[in-house]
Amino acid sequence: MTDSPRRAPVTRAGATPAGRRRLRRALAAAAVDLFVAKGYEATTVDEIAAAAGVGRRTFFRYFDAKDDVLFANHDEIVAEMEDAFAVADPDRDPVETACATVSLVLDSYAAELDVSLKRFTLTRTVPSLRDKEVATVDRYQRVLARYLRARFAEQGDQAASLRADVAAAAIAAANNHVLRRWLRSGGQDDISATAAEAFALVVDAFRPANEAAETTVVAVMTTSTPLHAVIAKVNAALTEK
């Protein structure tokens, strides 16, 4: 986490995957600065390319359009999420796994605080960028839903598809809530604490019914039982599963 990402030199940066990522980020950072300084509509692709030290054609090797540049690393994040799901612990609660995975989005925002804050301002003031952001969230929400659907179906849930869609939306909303709150604080809030609270709410809401109910323990004993034996018996009953 750093609030002033190092801008790598972009010359011939596109030669390697890492160089391509750097160039994408340099274009994104230049675009955000220009959008904030001149306004989104008034900024041209030529200006963005020039500010990143490349030509217009290079810009279009990386992005389809001006509004794509604002969510430059979205494809990367979605790919990371897919990788995380592929190696996830199959014994863990699927909703917990999905929450842990979606926090990759939080990490990526936190890693580029300066760009994230400027983008936050832009999405609140330019309706078309807001719509673009919403579409971006919808895309990773669908990745979450696909994972959850498969896991719920394995668990024999007859309504796996419905439950997965609803839980995925809840997880994405919790993630966005945390993100917006953190950005409103200028990146100063403790994002991990807010995230833990938000994801706990979602995990509780979608906990399988049999785990949600507390088990009641009834201890039966005579009045002559010594206190230490009562405590031992109650403790054993409370800790056994």
Added chain:
Amino acid sequence: MTDSPRRAPVTRAGATPAGRRRLRRALAAAAVDLFVAKGYEATTVDEIAAAAGVGRRTFFRYFDAKDDVLFANHDEIVAEMEDAFAVADPDRDPVETACATVSLVLDSYAAELDVSLKRFTLTRTVPSLRDKEVATVDRYQRVLARYLRARFAEQGDQAASLRADVAAAAIAAANNHVLRRWLRSGGQDDISATAAEAFALVVDAFRPANEAAETTVVAVMTTSTPLHAVIAKVNAALTEK
């Protein structure tokens, strides 16, 4: 509910609020037909206006752009939702109220099955229209969140804002799930039954904690208690609150 909405004559239809609504719908229906027949990109505003029997300038009195026409009645639905929330029973569970209110969206889709089915095909095949639809959902989701936030705060929920965002997303996702399933069935499925199941899942997930836990009843009695007295005692314990 009808699968072939009557197309009212549009001449001078804009003179009254009802006439304006009819004209909006006529433009929307004409646009959807053209988008399906010729493709979205290839259809011009002039063609849409001509097909509805009006001029280009009239089109732009009703819509800002070509892609707005596909979600022509969205503003109406959002206004109806706001009205419904204003008169909602304050003693009803807020999540239940929100589910009942969002079903206005289902009603509006069901009332224009032909347009709804064509729009469904378009949003699945034209990415920019899919994004537009997602943005539309986001807008009513925010109306739901605002209502829930106020109600949860009244109930003293310290995390009202988080809970409202998450529940609103879950409700919108349940609604979309029902809608997509119904549209995939060509409007043949029983939409009310699917909606009831989907909203029950959401209401259960966000039920206040004190209602979610079952109360365990422990009946203590001696072996000499007659069966009818046991039954009466157990029944009394199970039904008291």
